[in-house]
Amino acid sequence: MEPKGETQWSSLLVPSVLEIVKEKNFTTVPPRYLRSDQDKTETLDDSCLNSEIPVIDMQSLCSVSAMDTELKKLDLACQDWGFFQLVNHGIESSFLENLEREVQDFFNLPMEEKKKLWQRSGEFEGFGQVNIVSEDQKLDWGDMFILTTEPIQSRKSHLFSKLPPYFRETVERYSSEVKSIAKILFAKMASVLEVKPEEMEDLFGDVWQSIKINYYPPCPQPDQVIGLTPHSDAAGLTILLQVNQVEGLQIKKDNKWVVVKPLQNALVVNVGEILEIITNGRYRSIEHRVMVNSDKERLSVAMFHSPGKEIVIGPAKSLVDKHQQERLFKSMSTQEFFDAFFAQKLNGKSHLDLMTLDPHRKNHVSN
Numbered sequence: 001m002e003p004k005g006e007t008q009w010s011s012l013l014v015p016s017v018l019e020i021v022k023e024k025n026f027t028t029v030p031p032r033y034l035r036s037d038q039d040k041t042e043t044l045d046d047s048c049l050n051s052e053i054p055v056i057d058m059q060s061l062c063s064v065s066a067m068d069t070e071l072k073k074l075d076l077a078c079q080d081w082g083f084f085q086l087v088n089h090g091i092e093s094s095f096l097e098n099l100e101r102e103v104q105d106f107f108n109l110p111m112e113e114k115k116k117l118w119q120r121s122g123e124f125e126g127f128g129q130v131n132i133v134s135e136d137q138k139l140d141w142g143d144m145f146i147l148t149t150e151p152i153q154s155r156k157s158h159l160f161s162k163l164p165p166y167f168r169e170t171v172e173r174y175s176s177e178v179k180s181i182a183k184i185l186f187a188k189m190a191s192v193l194e195v196k197p198e199e200m201e202d203l204f205g206d207v208w209q210s211i212k213i214n215y216y217p218p219c220p221q222p223d224q225v226i227g228l229t230p231h232s233d234a235a236g237l238t239i240l241l242q243v244n245q246v247e248g249l250q251i252k253k254d255n256k257w258v259v260v261k262p263l264q265n266a267l268v269v270n271v272g273e274i275l276e277i278i279t280n281g282r283y284r285s286i287e288h289r290v291m292v293n294s295d296k297e298r299l300s301v302a303m304f305h306s307p308g309k310e311i312v313i314g315p316a317k318s319l320v321d322k323h324q325q326e327r328l329f330k331s332m333s334t335q336e337f338f339d340a341f342f343a344q345k346l347n348g349k350s351h352l353d354l355m356t357l358d359p360h361r362k363n364h365v366s367n
């Protein structure tokens, strides 16, 4: 049942790319997926030594002896990159292997089964796409499945109850383990940013968490399509698993696209727009995109963590007061922020313009 008072976000329904690929005689990409609107040739700077995103060790972050060094690394990673890979996070590797198999099986369920879990008109959870606002909008080469996992009362029971039982258990365990990691990271960030712990807790204590599973099938014309349009995440913090270790995620650093090389069992963590707002621009949500290849599908699981929908987000009071900073963003509720996000198609960081109080920032979003 729909929890009282919650507005539904929605996205127009689109075909399944996996089904297109499975069609007999499929060789050419349908026109709606051909992305001449995207510059896919921008240089990838692979040669430069500084082009590897930072790696943070969760065990060091939590140990007494190495904490200070690791905290500094975390702080710099969030300022300079907005992205880092997290290792030694404590999630068992055998569980992650199991997750990989189950995600594969889930997307390969017969269409008859998947239809029961498909987005319904006027909703955005389930199999489908998001941010599709017009019938002539170009589409990404991928399918996704989205589900709210926390708070528990916001779970869509018509979807949760229809997940294959083994998969539901896996989703529940994974989301709970990732939530604990997110909470530790929020607390560590608060300490290094000098945001009062209780202020961070008020924002993320009753975290709103959702899972988005992405499946990018191989494409015979990979240079003509895009797996996921350049965007920055609206959430507070995203924790992403590159499930089957297939490359494809790229982030924009100093105006160049940098590949996020999959590291065995590492989690990719990135700052979302809400955290950029809360830190008054100190941490940056970075534009990223996904490219596809011609012979191997790519799977990823993103978990988004944001304040509850009724919570007001804006630059943290304890931070701006302590450093006597000018507020760079206005305040609004998480609900209002996402209302605006889902009402438009993905378009880099343009969405953050809504919140800015800095006249120079509008249309000059830096990377």
Ligand SMILES: O=C(O)CCC(=O)C(=O)O
Pocket: 212, 214, 228, 233, 240, 248, 249, 288, 290, 299, 300, 302
């Ligand atoms: O699939 C990926 O690696 C990235 C996914 C992503 O950026 C998203 O779901 O917001």
Ligand SMILES: [Fe+2]
Pocket: 231, 232, 233, 288
């Ligand atoms: Fe993203």
